[in-house]
Amino acid sequence: MMEPHDPRLRLCIVTDDLRDGHAGLVSRALAAERGGATLLLLRLKHADASTLVEVGRALVSALTLPVIVSERLDVALACGAAGVHLTATSMPVVAIRPQVDASFLIGASVSTAADLDSAALADYVTIGPVFGAGDASLGVEGFRRLALACGRPVVAIGGMTPTAVGAIYSAGASGVAVIRDVFGTADPESAARVFGASVPPG
Numbered sequence: 702m703m704e705p706h707d708p709r710l711r712l713c714i715v716t717d718d719l720r721d722g723h724a725g726l727v728s729r730a731l732a733a734e735r736g737g738a739t740l741l742l743l744r745l746k747h748a749d750a751s752t753l754v755e756v757g758r759a760l761v762s763a764l765t766l767p768v769i770v771s772e773r774l775d776v777a778l779a780c781g782a783a784g785v786h787l788t789a790t791s792m793p794v795v796a797i798r799p800q801v802d803a804s805f806l807i808g809a810s811v812s813t814a815a816d817l818d819s820a821a822l823a824d825y826v827t828i829g830p831v832f833g834a835g836d837a838s839l840g841v842e843g844f845r846r847l848a849l850a851c852g853r854p855v856v857a858i859g860g861m862t863p864t865a866v867g868a869i870y871s872a873g874a875s876g877v878a879v880i881r882d883v884f885g886t887a888d889p890e891s892a893a894r895v896f897g898a899s900v901p902p903g
Contacts, residue, residue, distance in 0.1 A: 736893030830859025
């Protein structure tokens, strides 16, 4: 398990799409890293395995921050990623842990208390959506309850804004995850820097 305040979790960026091709995505990721991003989650919902491996290898080669692959252990291993992030529809953490080295990071998504058992062996968990999903939103207090219950370093995801970061950290977050507000902007470097400046020191 990672330390609660592992610096790799402070500002996680999540890829959105390949609208500007592989090189464009890598360029945006590099810009975000210059702005202070500390971990990248490769998630391209409509890409096939071959594309994911190709993009993953390009990102791993270009970036110094850890690259984690969403759901696909095979892709993560093939592209030399630092880990895999699992969801409710992925293989369970307990099935993957014996197959990988201890340094290989395993993340898990948690949205309700029912998800906690499946995340018990994860190195870290993402909890959300915190904001912006209507009745499904956890809010800060819902996030706090799950963060306390999970016993793992936690990253808040869902509707994150720089103004919300302080409250999320006070509620037990080890980091925040951002998608469109970094990757969807014209200037990912500046966007990442704004989020990074909002993260409390330490």
